Amino acid sequence: MDFCAIDFETATHERNSACEMGISVVENGEIIKTQTWLIKPPSFPYFHPRNIDVHGITPEDVQDSPTFEDIWHEAENLMYGNLMIAHNASFDAGVLRSCLDYYGFFKPKLNYLCSISLAKKSWKNLPKYGLKSLAEQHQLSFNHHRAGDDAEVCAKLSLLAFNNLMVTRNDEIHEVMKKSIKIL
Template sequence: MDFCAIDFETATHERSSACEMGICIVQDSKIVETKTWLIKPPSFPYFNPFNVNVHGIRADDVKDAPTFDEIWYEAEEMMYGTLMIAHNAGFDAGVLRGCLEYYGMFKPKLNYLCSIQLAKKSWNYLPKYGLKNLAEYHQISFNHHRAGADAEVCAKISLLAFEKLLLSSNEEVSEYMKSKIKVL
């Protein structure tokens, strides 16, 4: 299994307002790298208090951070050619799309999958499928609502789901989850 898990935190309700991005790279079913970037969003210095309440990232934390367009090429290179997985992927894919559009950048042809869909197929008896609930169920502790930590837990849960579903290759995942895989 080769894939990347991605997570964003945002400064406002705007999809282009990423203030943190985390990517966890999985190669041969092993986590090989997790990277986190703080990002100065277009709304800077404005951060919605609701969003700050969720993730704790403030304008002061990103005042010297690069903008999305300054870090995207490094991130894209890490993700190149792999399946992207996110927990609540519609949100994260929307943020990625929003950031790329805001900066007028080329949108890569990227397949993505939601780890909530994977979890529901793997553990269909659980009452809730939030990242925190799944992490607790699997006894994984993490700093919730920080992009790198969330991306890594998403990767760990995805690996556990693939194991439970007896999926051992990207081809098997593509076939099994065919209707759930979307294109950015």
């Protein structure tokens, strides 16, 4: 199984305000790399206080960081040809779409899947399906609301869910989750 798990943190309510991006790359059912970038968003130096309260990233943290435009080609190479999985994927896909639009990049033809849908299919009747709740359920510790950690835990939970569903290949993911897979 090959896929990448992705997560964004944003500086404001604007979808193009990514201030951190994390990608965890899975090849042959194993996490081979997790990469995180702090990003200087278009809103810099403005960060909404509510967003800072969630992730703890401040304008000072990103003042010397690259923009999304600067890191996109490196990130795209990690994602190339992969199924993208994110926890609450509509948010992360929206951030990716908005950042690509803002900087004038073409959107790659990328299939994506929400790990919440995957978790609900794999573990029925849990009280909560948030990333933190699922991680606790599976004894996975992480620094919640930091993009690299969230992406890696998303990848680990996805692998556990696929294992529980006895899904071992990408074509089986498409078969089992076909109604849940969207295109960027």
